[in-house]
Amino acid sequence: GQQLNQSPQSMFIQEGEDVSMNCTSSSIFNTWLWYKQDPGEGPVLLIALYKAGELTSNGRLTAQFGITRKDSFLNISASIPSDVGIYFCAGQRTNSGYALNFGKGTSLLVTP
Amino acid sequence: SQTIHQWPATLVQPVGSPLSLECTVEGTSNPNLYWYRQAAGRGLQLLFYSVGIGQISSEVPQNLSASRPQDRQFILSSKKLLLSDSGFYLCAWSDSMVPLHFGNGTRLTVT
Numbered sequence: 001g002q003q004l005n006q007s008p009q010s011m012f013i014q015e016g017e018d019v020s021m022n023c024t025s026s027s028i029f030n031t032w033l034w035y036k037q038d039p040g041e042g043p044v045l046l047i048a049l050y051k052a053g054e055l056t057s058n059g060r061l062t063a064q065f066g067i068t069r070k071d072s073f074l075n076i077s078a079s080i081p082s083d084v085g086i087y088f089c090a091g092q093r094t095n096s097g098y099a100l101n102f103g104k105g106t107s108l109l110v111t112p
Numbered sequence: 113s114q115t116i117h118q119w120p121a122t123l124v125q126p127v128g129s130p131l132s133l134e135c136t137v138e139g140t141s142n143p144n145l146y147w148y149r150q151a152a153g154r155g156l157q158l159l160f161y162s163v164g165i166g167q168i169s170s171e172v173p174q175n176l177s178a179s180r181p182q183d184r185q186f187i188l189s190s191k192k193l194l195l196s197d198s199g200f201y202l203c204a205w206s207d208s209m210v211p212l213h214f215g216n217g218t219r220l221t222v223t
Contacts, residue, residue, distance in 0.1 A: 031211065033211055033212065035214075040217070040219070041216055041217065042118075042202050042204075042214035042215050042216045042217045043156075043202075043214050044214070045211060045212070045213060048211050086154060088156065090212070099146075099158055099161060099171070100158075100212055102155065102156045104154055104155045105154045105155070107154075
């Protein structure tokens, strides 16, 4: 399937800083998902978005479904060391059936 | 609640040997099941998905095959492994109400 454009590829920040990452596509999606993957483990679902313009929070995480339905962003506020990992966005196109399109991930490093 | 189990967690196999990775889901019926591969470049590549028993769709032609002998069981196989089959294999499930959830993965090293 089509790869999403996820940026930045990596981030190296200090504890306490806010983080922002985003995904864009040339195609319309009807679902956006954000996952976090710790080393050696499977990705874990953080936030699911189902409606254009939707803004959803999960603790310090906030994600939005872009109104054009072609983009989404994830913000992490007041980062902590356990936020380290790879963050993936995933989108499901209107007629794609069952498979998701994934971004290539944003690697986040947080220094104490 | 639903849970997904995938095993083994790690596997080292010689080139030319067979492969069998197993995945089971509990707490749901007739889930959609998926096998993904994640190479060192981090991208998640969909290999196979299944919407029901005996129904397998292949996304990428390769040395691997998948089977779904039972409703909540999904197996990834190979008759003869290649070096290029090394990677991190992830099983996942979803249904009409639940978005994609992944297992903990199998690290396969082909030597």
